Amino acid sequence: MSDNSGNRRVRVRFAPSPTGPLHIGGVRTALYNYLFARQHGGDFIFRIEDTDTNRFVPGAEEYILESFRWLGLKFDEGVSFGGSYGPYRQSERRDIYRKHVDMLLDAGKAYIAFDTPAELEAKRNEIPNFQYDATTRMQMRNSLTMPADEVRSLVDAGEQYVVRFMIEPGREVVVDDIIRGRVVVSSSILDDKVLFKSADMLPTYHLANIVDDHLMEVTHVIRGEEWLPSAPLHVLLYEAFGWQDTMPRFAHLPLLLKPEGNGKLSKRDGDRLGFPVFPLEWHDPKSGEISSGYREKDYLPEAVLNFLALLGWNPGNDQEIMSLDELVGLFNLEKCSKAGARFNYQKLVWFNHEYILRKTDREVAELFRPILEEKGITASIERIETAVSLVKSRVNFVHELWDNSYYLFQAPAEYDEKSLKKWWKEDAPHTTAELCDFLESQDDFSGAVLEPKVMDWIASKGYPVGKVMNAFRVTLVGAAMGPQIFAITDFLGREETLRRARHALSVLS
């Protein structure tokens, strides 16, 4: 009874407006829809809601598509994917909307209104809290107050008008939300929403949304909380069309909030605190402004997805690292939280670190290779793999591998002053020179072989291990950093190790 779609194939949609780059909150909404669809073996539809011609931004649609390709979220049907419920772009569905608007008009559930924006503006100034509804509609210029033939002649003459939904006051409208439970609103506080504009012969969101969801047999509407206030209107629309039996179930997701301070997450927060709020870098075609994206900032898509999944939902236990497939299995709309979630990007950085650790050295090496090439370094994938294995636990991002391993690929051009001050003093040059002579006598530089030999040698000399080794490290690395020293000599090999040590000796002595 509460789930009137129980027998139908689950179908959900993500339906953005192509008004700019996809916001990270939109990504989360899409993710939840995706998880829900996959879990129920249903369909995930991509619809474009471009009914506002004024806000249309060229390139936005392709940007959104590319974002999902990067994230690995696949649609089953929709714009660019095909399907038998198309077209999936609302601007291509004019006839469908016109037909449905007429249905409401004929049934007396909607009416034509000629009030101009200027007239409405004047009305709002004149009457505080003016609302176009049952209490005011009879004072306005519409088909309710004007003779039918006058309405017809005005329309025929090309006079601009809108079609408004006639809300019957005094009703308790119930929205049965999966996350929030029963939300009841009085229809008296709703206004006669504009459903259709003659100016561009396009519907507004509300009408297009209901008609499309119905025609596309959408079973669950999973969307942001900002839509909750208009959900009663949508319920009323389903009723007006006589579609209440197949009305989708609603689930209104909590909003994504700023990391600090009040309000919902905005692009500004990202700029201010240094993290992107868009999946991909966005070049605004109008202003030329460039906004950073997660992909370009070197975040792994699986880390972004995992982090987003946990913003407003959790599996009910302490598990945090979950693959997309695991999420599909565990996800549950009923377990979504109701309160807005602050966007804690520090945790996202941690997720990125964890995902790098969980990838094989080979996989990370493949990601690191282009960065090395950019630095003018060519090395075999096996070499890179080894380097990665040595330092990957230190980084949060793939690009940080460079700062932590450049010395493996090129001899130090300079020596860190602090490290020098601490380790290159007194007899450091002397012991290092001696160590070089000893190494000269060694053929096998594999770490496992060389280490005990060097340690024995140091012991036989009676030198303090730390002093000798750290001075040696500085000659190889250029600073007091990096992994275990014999892992480094192993990587560098006999020749390169000795060359670096000798060079440092000549430069620093």
Added chain:
RNA sequence: GGCGCGCUCGUAUAUCGGUUAGUACUCAAGAUUUUCAUUCUUGCAAGAUGAGUUCGACUCUCAUGCGCGCUACCA
């Protein structure tokens, strides 16, 4: 202003009437280490407030406060 939604450590959250209120991130301290990091251990830190229901409330109800959202011929 109206309507709606929300409120557990700084953050994300667990708890579905009975717990020393758990976990993770962040931060701090200690241990480990021939460097830097990693790692490990420990620590800091929470039920907005006030009533009510109940043997018992973080959990249910109401009020207050605060926050957020919506209130367009935008979505």
